[in-house]
Amino acid sequence: MIKYQISMKYFSFLFLLFVSTQGMGQAGLVAHFTFDKCGEIIDVTGVNNAAFPQGFANGIGCACGVRDSALVLGGAYTVGTTNYEDQIFLVGNYDNYFDDSDFTVSLYFKSTNLSGNRTLFAKLDSCTSQTGISLRYTAATSFVSAFVGENSSKKIEIFGKVNNQRCWHHVVLVKKGKRVRLYADGELLADKATISAMNVRNDAEFILGSGPCVGVTDFPFEGHIDELRVYNRALPFSEIQDIAYKTDLIGNKKDTLIVEGSYVDIYTTSTCATSFAWSPSDPSFGVDDPLVPNARITPPESGTYFLTMAHPEGCSATDSIHITVVNPDSLDCEVIYLPKAFTPNGDGLNDSYGISNPYAIVDFVSFEIFDRWGGRVFYTENAYDQWDGSFNNKKINPGVCVYRVVYNCKGEEKIKLGSLTILR
Secondary structure (H helix, E strand, O other): OOOOOOOHHHHHHHHHHHHHHOOOOOOOEEEEEOOOOOOOOOEOOOOOOEEEEEOOOOOOEEEEOOOOEEEEEEOEEEEOOEEEEOEEEEEOOHHHHOOOOOEEEEEEEEEOOOOOEEEEEEEEOOOOOOOEEEEEEEOOOOEEEEEEEEEOOEEEEEEEEOOOOOOOEEEEEEEEOOEEEEEEOOEEEEEEEOOOOOOOOOOOOEEEOOOOOEOOOEEEOEEEEEEEEEEOOOOOHHHHHHOOOOEOOEOOOOEEEEEOOOOEEOOEOEOOOOEEEEEOOOHHHOEOOOOOOOOEEOOOOOEEEEEEEEOOOOOEEEEEEEEEEEOHHHOOOOOOOOOOEEOOOOOOOOOOEOOOOHHHOOEEEEEEEEOOOOOEEEEEOOOOOOEOOEEOOEEOOOEEEEEEEEEEEOOEEEEEEEEEEEOO
C-alpha cells in the first residue's frame, strides 16, 4: 500500500485554514428573515431587527418556498373602495450596515406579475436620490438591476439577465470597497467599480417589496420572497454558493453514462411545482411515466431528456439530463473516470464519490481513499460503491484526499492514482 504523507508544517497551515473558515456562512449575518413561520416576519439572528408590514388586506400570506414557506406580496390592489400596497418596512441598524462598510444582501424571489419594473427592495430618500441602494426585476427582459450610490459622481448601476428556465431566482448584491457585484442563479452578472469606496448611508427606510420609485418608474413587487439575508461583510462567491438552495432541478449528474439495457432512476430536488411533464414522452423513448418527476428512464439510445415543472402560479421551470448509452462490448478497461471533486452536504446533488464508469472494469480489485495525513478513510472491493465523505460516521473536513484504484485489464494489473477535493 502506498502511504501519502504531508509535512507537519503544511498540515498545520491546512488545519489553521480549516478552523478559520468554519462558520463563515454565518459570520457577519446581521439579519435573516426565513419567512418559515406563516403569518409572521421574524429575524432569526436575534439581532432584534423588526419588520412592520403595510397593506396585506387579507393578512400576511405565505406559500411554498425554497426551503419551507415564503412570504407572499400582493403588489398594489383594491379591496372594496380601499387601495392597498403590500410592503415590509425593515427597522434596525441598517443605516450602519449600508454605509462605507462592505455588505451583502441576498434573497430569493418568484414573480407572479410579469408586467413592468418591480421593486424588490430599496433604501432611498426619493426615486432621483443618488445615495442608497435598490434592486428591481423586469420580467419582460428577465433582467435584475441594482443601484448603489453615494452621490452623482460615485454611483454604480449594474444589471444582468436571470435564468428564465427557473421560477425561483437567487439574487445577491455585494459591495466590497469600491466594487459592486451582482449575482443571480449562481452566476456573476455584473462587476463594476467607482473611483473610491462609496458611503451609501442615508436615513431612508429599508423597504422590502416597494420603494420611492413605485408610481414613478416601478410597480410594487408582486410574488413570493424567501430567505432574505443581510451581511455586514462582502461574501465571496464560494459562500454565496453555500446559501444557494437547489430548487426545481434534476439531481442526477447532468451527463450520465449507462450500459445498453440499463436504466436511470431520476430524482429531483425540492420544488413547489404541482405538475410535471417529461420530453420526449413517447413510450419508445423509455420514460416509464412522463407525468411524474422521479421517473425511471430506460433509453434505447443516447439522448437528452427535459423535465418541465409547472408551479401553481403559472410559472414553469425546466431542467435536463443527457444520458449516453454505450455498448458494453465497446468499453475500454484501459480508461476509467473519477470526478475531481464532490460536495457531500446533503442537498441531493453530487453527494457521493466513486468511479464514473464502473461497468468498464470486469476484473476489479479495490478502491481506496486516503485523507491528507495518509490515513485510509474508504475501502471497497465493489466498483459500484460510493463514498459519502465520512469516516467512522464522522464527516471528513473539506480539503484534498487521494484515491487508489487497483484492477486487472487485459491480463495486466493496473493502478490508478489521483486526487479529489471535498467541498462543503
